[in-house]
Amino acid sequence: MITTIGKKFIKTSDDIGNAFLLLVKTVRSSFSEKQDRKNIINQMIQIGIMSVPVTALTSVFTGMVLALQTAYSTRNIFNEPIYIGSVVGFSMVKELGPVLTAVVVAGRVGAAIAAELGTMKVTEQIDALYTLGTNPIKYLAVPRFISIVVMLPILTVFADIIGIIGGFFVSVYKLGIAATVYKNDILDYMRVEDLCHGLIKSVFFALIIVTVACYKGFNCEGGAEGVGRATTQTVVISMVMILVSDYFLTALLVLFGVG
Amino acid sequence: MIKIVDLHKSFGENSVLSGVNLEIKDRETLTIIGGSGCGKSVLIKHIVGLLKPESGNIFIDETEITGLNEKLLSEVQKNFGFLFQGAALFDSLTVGDNVAFGLRNLTDKSEDEISKKVKKCLSMIGLEGIEQMKPSELSGGMKKRVALARAIATDPKYIFYDEPTTGIDPIMADVINDLIIHLQKSLDITSIVVTHDMTSAYKISNRIAMLYDGKIIGTGTPDEIKKTENPYIKQFTTGSSVGPIKMKVKAHGTDTESR
Ligand SMILES: Nc1ncnc2c1ncn2[C@@H]1O[C@H](COP(=O)(O)OP(=O)(O)OP(=O)(O)O)[C@@H](O)[C@H]1O
Ligand SMILES: [Mg+2]
Numbered sequence: 001m002i003t004t005i006g007k008k009f010i011k012t013s014d015d016i017g018n019a020f021l022l023l024v025k026t027v028r029s030s031f032s033e034k035q036d037r038k039n040i041i042n043q044m045i046q047i048g049i050m051s052v053p054v055t056a057l058t059s060v061f062t063g064m065v066l067a068l069q070t071a072y073s074t075r076n077i078f079n080e081p082i083y084i085g086s087v088v089g090f091s092m093v094k095e096l097g098p099v100l101t102a103v104v105v106a107g108r109v110g111a112a113i114a115a116e117l118g119t120m121k122v123t124e125q126i127d128a129l130y131t132l133g134t135n136p137i138k139y140l141a142v143p144r145f146i147s148i149v150v151m152l153p154i155l156t157v158f159a160d161i162i163g164i165i166g167g168f169f170v171s172v173y174k175l176g177i178a179a180t181v182y183k184n185d186i187l188d189y190m191r192v193e194d195l196c197h198g199l200i201k202s203v204f205f206a207l208i209i210v211t212v213a214c215y216k217g218f219n220c221e222g223g224a225e226g227v228g229r230a231t232t233q234t235v236v237i238s239m240v241m242i243l244v245s246d247y248f249l250t251a252l253l254v255l256f257g258v259g
Numbered sequence: 260m261i262k263i264v265d266l267h268k269s270f271g272e273n274s275v276l277s278g279v280n281l282e283i284k285d286r287e288t289l290t291i292i293g294g295s296g297c298g299k300s301v302l303i304k305h306i307v308g309l310l311k312p313e314s315g316n317i318f319i320d321e322t323e324i325t326g327l328n329e330k331l332l333s334e335v336q337k338n339f340g341f342l343f344q345g346a347a348l349f350d351s352l353t354v355g356d357n358v359a360f361g362l363r364n365l366t367d368k369s370e371d372e373i374s375k376k377v378k379k380c381l382s383m384i385g386l387e388g389i390e391q392m393k394p395s396e397l398s399g400g401m402k403k404r405v406a407l408a409r410a411i412a413t414d415p416k417y418i419f420y421d422e423p424t425t426g427i428d429p430i431m432a433d434v435i436n437d438l439i440i441h442l443q444k445s446l447d448i449t450s451i452v453v454t455h456d457m458t459s460a461y462k463i464s465n466r467i468a469m470l471y472d473g474k475i476i477g478t479g480t481p482d483e484i485k486k487t488e489n490p491y492i493k494q495f496t497t498g499s500s501v502g503p504i505k506m507k508v509k510a511h512g513t514d515t516e517s518r
Contacts, residue, residue, distance in 0.1 A: 120349075123347055125347050125350075127341075128341070128348075128349070131307060131309070131336060131341040132360050132364060132365070132413075133336065133364040134360070
């Protein structure tokens, strides 16, 4: 019993260490070597553009439901729906925009990366890369790393905007709030720091997703079954890590006066 | 020259190599034979640095490679061509790009020269004009032949063939035998071949080595192997189920021995 727990613990710390090492190597290789532009642009399209519809859909409804909930809550307390713009704006920009987008991308892109790299691992394509003079980290991890770190914050800004627009429609057409009131509720209180707060977090989430996905893919073993396992684990681990690290990142950023 | 000294490797509880000693001279074709699952693929993956042993040394032209860092190892790996048992073609690339992969990464040939070389390599294995096809459109045997073209495209000094004729019809298998002989004779290539196909082994080899129970139990020229008194080698080369080698048949976690 104790030995199994001990073994599990050693395995987990081993994994964390090796995954971190992979991240370090990837970052180093991203900056030090000449990059394959075509490959990166390809990945950006795969990761970024293809995630737009699902991101838009989730964030518009999140913005809408936020407006609705805020209206009902403030109506109960203050007898009228107030500060809807502020609540929707802050929640989207600082919290829900980054987190929801990251979760959607972890499910869509993280899983795809783990499955693709995992398949390459079990069919010896990763070994073949080595024998043909190519480092798999440079050839496979780096383009995905760059694309996701660039695209996730952009997607997040997009999600923020769409969410706020969703809240706007509910406020104006369902709750009967004047458009200018909604707009001023946002613009009067929102600062650049708040936007930075969300974006810094989304960069961290990007690092989590790409590191977990590449690590699970590169270390995949055991045929098709192993690929399936790597894929599920990637989604579960990165989602949990996103949500847990979100708390600590928020606390840390507030401590340093960012948002 | 390749020299393997007292190589040990196990995967968890499963000890695969337990003291392999072997020397491969320049410009010879050495064939490694042995039962399924005895560790032939594992052995040649160690020689090219894809796997790290627990103990023992491997010398490639005087360079000890088991202790090399990634960068130095990749320098040594430029001398190798490797045909994987499962072909390991990159399925996201076309056949042409697969064969050209090593040429683009390891040489500074122009695109013109590369496409000529790709054409030549494909015609050597009897598959002209399939540059634009994707690996998923090829049959198993065709994949193997394309992988062979990819392995020889960079004119490596050492070529490793992991079961080059398995899954290929007998006539094409003989074409591949001739190709291996041709490469060795005309280009002074050192070949290391893993095979179960004794016809092919006798035809192409200068020497044959048998791997059994984690060790090399005998080496010799094809004639010596044919006349050997060693009961293990005799049983294997004649393909008899009667003899000292008991095949382990693993079924549902229990070991049963067949006779
Ligand atoms: N990555 C790995 N992890 C764990 N065990 C492995 C790994 N690779 C190989 N093995 C084990 O090592 C042993 C030897 O495998 P190997 O692939 O070298 O056999 P082989 O001699 O090439 O057999 P075949 O002729 O069928 O290809 C097998 O028992 C296999 O289970
Ligand atoms: Mg094998």
